[in-house]
Amino acid sequence: MRRAQIEIMGLVVVVILVTIGLFFALSLKRTTPTQKPVVDRFGQDTMAKDFLTVLLETQPQGCSPSVSGLQAWDLAKDCVRYRNSGVSIYACDGANSCEALKSIAKTIAEATLDEYGMTYNLSYVYEPPGEEGPQLIFNISTGCHPYSDAQFTSAQPYSSLGRTPIPLYRVTTGKAYLELRICD
Amino acid sequence: MPLPLLSNDKKAQIQIGESMLVIIFVLIIGVIALVFVARMQEDKIAVRLDEYESLNAVETAQLVTNLYDLRCAKPGLTETCVDLHKAKAVASILEDPGPARDYYYSLFKDARITLVQAYPPPAGTDDGKLVLYDVGPGEGNRTTTALHIPVSVHNASANTLGFGMLVIERYRRTSI
Structure with missing residues (x-):
């Protein structure tokens, strides 16, 4: 039971890390104007x-x-x-x-x-x-x-x-x- | 009897710990999401500001090219014609602060307007540049949007028509 719980926790941590990574990648990407000024x-x-x-x-x-x-x-x-x-x-x-x-x-x-x-x-x-x-x-x-x-x-x-x-x-x-x- | 009690305590402790962890992770994700949204908004606002500044520069350019105080009086010349003597007079009036500069400030705001003579090429020490108006923040506290408008330059005393460029630089304050 404890082993299963630890594995689930591990998965949750991985999902959270991936989400954080995505947020950072998106926030670092600057919105560039599509048209010439x-x-x-x-x-x-x-x-x-x-x-x-x-x-x-x-x-x-x-x-x-x-x-x-x-x-x-x-x-x-x-x-x-x-x-x-x-x-x-x-x-x-x-x-x-x-x-x-x-x-x-x-x-x-x-x-x-x-x-x-x-x-x-x-x-x-x-x-x-x-x-x-x-x-x-x-x-x-x-x-x-x-x-x-x-x-x-x-x-x-x-x-x-x-x-x-x-x-x-x-x-x-x-x-x-x-x-x-x-x-x- | 004490043994089962202890194991129940431990279970509860573990469950409370799990709940706390979940709450902490949710909070962390919430904060990151907020930072992300704020940054996206900041970028959007910066792009909008640039657009408005561009439109202001275009507006100033339209005003300058249609300004009666600079336009050639001689009939038959193109609409985009600047009278050199009028331009020199405007430059000397606007050199120092005063009511005239205040009036032009209401039209041009923070900007620099320069008349550059390209043909006939300037001779001697003359670089062919005549600053008509220059009001704005100091060098380090501004960004500039520049526009170049070709104009005929009419010298009434020499009766010549040359090629010039009106350079309109609109300043934007970078610090308040």
Whole structure:
């Protein structure tokens, strides 16, 4: 009788120890938020959306001919013209429109996106009319996926995309757009 | 006769001991369960606090970007445009405590708002950073939630439009 009681007591002790262990394991496990914080999502989305608009409104320095109010918009349009016809209206510090636009975008991205530790892909794409696929004019990347949506899979859990079309009226046919993707 | 009495006493003692053990174990498990529940609640509250703090930072960002005191007056410019001269004036007014800073405190609370000029790149000793507002607890007593908003920076005297970044850091006091 006493032996049976001792065995039962042993079992009870084991059950109690397992329960205590479970409680400790569960209490040590921190509750982690399932979603990215609101501020991060808002910041990333705002950055992707506004970065290109502000970039294109920026007035480049040292460009000729000296036109009052010349903006990066004008360089973006002129860049497509230069790519198609080899003629560039504007030159900034000896560089053609495409090089100048890339240089401005790179300077700004390094001073902002790189500074804040963001992973991004900034690309300027021209889509000629017809069957031809999109052509990459330039690309500045710190490891984020390239411009094509097809190549972008769910490998990256969250990303923000900003895309600004460049009007090509009186320049050429086709479509051109500047795209910024910011990844986690 | 004394022998059976003694054995009955022992049995009762053992039974009382068993009951006490059971009560002690139940109490221990109850205390552990309480600690566990309290810790879970603490974590949930911390996550909620972070969310609220995030929303506060977003609210401050919206306020700053729509603040008439900073917006460009020149027509035709983007909505996210900061007038450099207005920004410098705001920075100098809010540098020292006074009614103006009290008024802005009612809008921004504990925060730091900085205008960073990225293009044209700052020249010489100028680091291109202009602190517009900085009110909050000391360095060691705060955590920060930061937001970066791209803005055009209009310099009316030089008639240039550059690229800038409004950095909005919302402070949270870590000790009371």
